Amino acid sequence: MTVMQRLRGLALAGAVLLPAGAASAEPVKFEFWYGLTGDLSERIQEMCQTFNASQDQYQAVCTSQGDYEAALQNAIAAFRADQQPTVLQVFDGGTADLMLSGAFVPAGELMSRAGYEVIWDDYFKGIADYYAISKGELYSFPFNSSTAVLYWNKDAFARIGRTEAPKTYEEVEAAARALKEAGYACPYAYDVDPWQFMEQFSAVHDLPIATRNNGYDGLDAELVVNRTRFVDHVAFFKRMTDEGLFQLKEYGQARLQSFMKGECMMMQSSIADHGTVGKTIAPGTDWGVALLPVWEGTERKNSFVGGASLWALAGHSDEEYAAAAAFFAFLAKPEQAEWWSTVTGYIPVTNSGYEYMQDKGFYDEPPFAGREVAIESLTYTPPTANSRGIRLGGYPQIRKEFRDALTGILAGSTGVQEGLDAAVERGNAILRRFEKTYAGKTLP
Known part of the structure; x- marks a missing residue:
C-alpha cells in the first residue's frame, strides 16, 4: 500500500469518528477565515460547499477577510472580543507571530484528539520545514502552497533563435538584449515584492x-541581506532597468497583465498564477515556466514555499475542534489536492497528492503542463539553513520596509547600498521590538 493510499484511507476512516448522536443533531458550525479574494475566494467557497455537502455532521462557515495581513489582524481583534474563528489561514510571514502567541491548538494534538492518524512525513520537506518547529513538528497544516518560477514567451524566444528558457542571469541579460533588438519594448517585467525578488x-x-539561521535559532536574529550577493543582484536590476531592458511593474497585477497581454516576454511570478495566465493569455500563444535563473557558478538550492497554512485557534469547544479536524482530513485527500491544483494553480503539499496527480496524467494535460516545475524547485535539494525558510517576528512589516526601499532604489531616489542599509536598520528595529515583546520566550 502506497503512502498515498494509506493517507487516503486514514482520512476517509477518520471522517466517521464522530461523537455519539452527532448524526441526528444539527450540524456543528465552525468558522474559517481566510485572506484570499477574487477567483481564489470563489474557489475557497466552492471547497467549503463541497465539504459541507460531503457529510451532515459539520458545517464550515468560510469568510474572506480581504488579504493575508487583514485576516491575521482581524483574528487578533476578534480574540479580544472572544469571537475568533476556529480555523485561520496565516501566510508564511506570520508564522513566528502565531507560534509565540500561544493562541492555537497544535495540529498534531487537534488530530489525535479527534482520532485521526496523520502521516506527517508525507508532506514535502521543503514545505513542511518552512512551517515546522525546531523538533520538526507541524503546528499548522500547509495549505495553499506555491513558489516562484520564470514565465517566458516561447514565441518571442523563437524569433531570436532560442528554444530554452534562460538558466542564468547572464543568459537573461543576453536574451533581453536580443529581444530588444528584435523589436520587443519590454523583454523582462518585474516587481520588488520581497517574497519573489529577495x-x-x-x-x-x-x-x-x-543571522541565527534566518531566525529559526533565536529571537535575537539580525538582518544581513545588505551584506550578501543580493546587493549586486539589485544593482544588476537597476542597470538593466536604466537601459530599458527590464521594466518595473509595481502596482497591482501590472507585471502579470503585461505578460498575459504580450507586452513583456519574461517575468518572475508565483506558480499560483499559472492558471490565470493560461486562461487569459491570447489563444495560441506558446509560453512556459522554468526554474528561476541563478548567477553562473551557483550551486542551486531549493526555493522557498509561499502561500499559507491553516491554524486551529484556541478558545473553542471540543465539537468545533472535531469539526476542524474533519475539515483538515477532507483537505488531505489526494482527490482534493487534484481539484485544488486544477482550479487555482497551487501545488499539492504532500507526496501522496503529487503521486496521485502524476498517476492520473495531470501534468501531461496542456492546461497544467509546467506546474511540476514548482515541485522540482521546492525539492531541488534538501533544505539548508538558508533555504529552509524565514522565522522572523514582525516579518510582514519587515517585508514592507524592503519593498519601499527597493522601489526607491529602482526609481533612482537612493543608492543600492544606501537603500538596503536603511531597510536593514529599520527591519532590525522591528526585530528588536518583537524580541522585547516576547522577552524570556524562545521559538519552539
Missing part, C-alpha cells in the same frame, strides 16, 4: 537573509 533569490543561491 527571498527566493536568497534561497536558491544559499544566502542568509538574517
Whole structure:
C-alpha cells in the first residue's frame, strides 16, 4: 500500500469518528477565515460547499477577510472580543507571530484528539520545514502552497533563435538584449515584492537573509541581506532597468497583465498564477515556466514555499475542534489536492497528492503542463539553513520596509547600498521590538 493510499484511507476512516448522536443533531458550525479574494475566494467557497455537502455532521462557515495581513489582524481583534474563528489561514510571514502567541491548538494534538492518524512525513520537506518547529513538528497544516518560477514567451524566444528558457542571469541579460533588438519594448517585467525578488533569490543561491539561521535559532536574529550577493543582484536590476531592458511593474497585477497581454516576454511570478495566465493569455500563444535563473557558478538550492497554512485557534469547544479536524482530513485527500491544483494553480503539499496527480496524467494535460516545475524547485535539494525558510517576528512589516526601499532604489531616489542599509536598520528595529515583546520566550 502506497503512502498515498494509506493517507487516503486514514482520512476517509477518520471522517466517521464522530461523537455519539452527532448524526441526528444539527450540524456543528465552525468558522474559517481566510485572506484570499477574487477567483481564489470563489474557489475557497466552492471547497467549503463541497465539504459541507460531503457529510451532515459539520458545517464550515468560510469568510474572506480581504488579504493575508487583514485576516491575521482581524483574528487578533476578534480574540479580544472572544469571537475568533476556529480555523485561520496565516501566510508564511506570520508564522513566528502565531507560534509565540500561544493562541492555537497544535495540529498534531487537534488530530489525535479527534482520532485521526496523520502521516506527517508525507508532506514535502521543503514545505513542511518552512512551517515546522525546531523538533520538526507541524503546528499548522500547509495549505495553499506555491513558489516562484520564470514565465517566458516561447514565441518571442523563437524569433531570436532560442528554444530554452534562460538558466542564468547572464543568459537573461543576453536574451533581453536580443529581444530588444528584435523589436520587443519590454523583454523582462518585474516587481520588488520581497517574497519573489529577495527571498527566493536568497534561497536558491544559499544566502542568509538574517543571522541565527534566518531566525529559526533565536529571537535575537539580525538582518544581513545588505551584506550578501543580493546587493549586486539589485544593482544588476537597476542597470538593466536604466537601459530599458527590464521594466518595473509595481502596482497591482501590472507585471502579470503585461505578460498575459504580450507586452513583456519574461517575468518572475508565483506558480499560483499559472492558471490565470493560461486562461487569459491570447489563444495560441506558446509560453512556459522554468526554474528561476541563478548567477553562473551557483550551486542551486531549493526555493522557498509561499502561500499559507491553516491554524486551529484556541478558545473553542471540543465539537468545533472535531469539526476542524474533519475539515483538515477532507483537505488531505489526494482527490482534493487534484481539484485544488486544477482550479487555482497551487501545488499539492504532500507526496501522496503529487503521486496521485502524476498517476492520473495531470501534468501531461496542456492546461497544467509546467506546474511540476514548482515541485522540482521546492525539492531541488534538501533544505539548508538558508533555504529552509524565514522565522522572523514582525516579518510582514519587515517585508514592507524592503519593498519601499527597493522601489526607491529602482526609481533612482537612493543608492543600492544606501537603500538596503536603511531597510536593514529599520527591519532590525522591528526585530528588536518583537524580541522585547516576547522577552524570556524562545521559538519552539
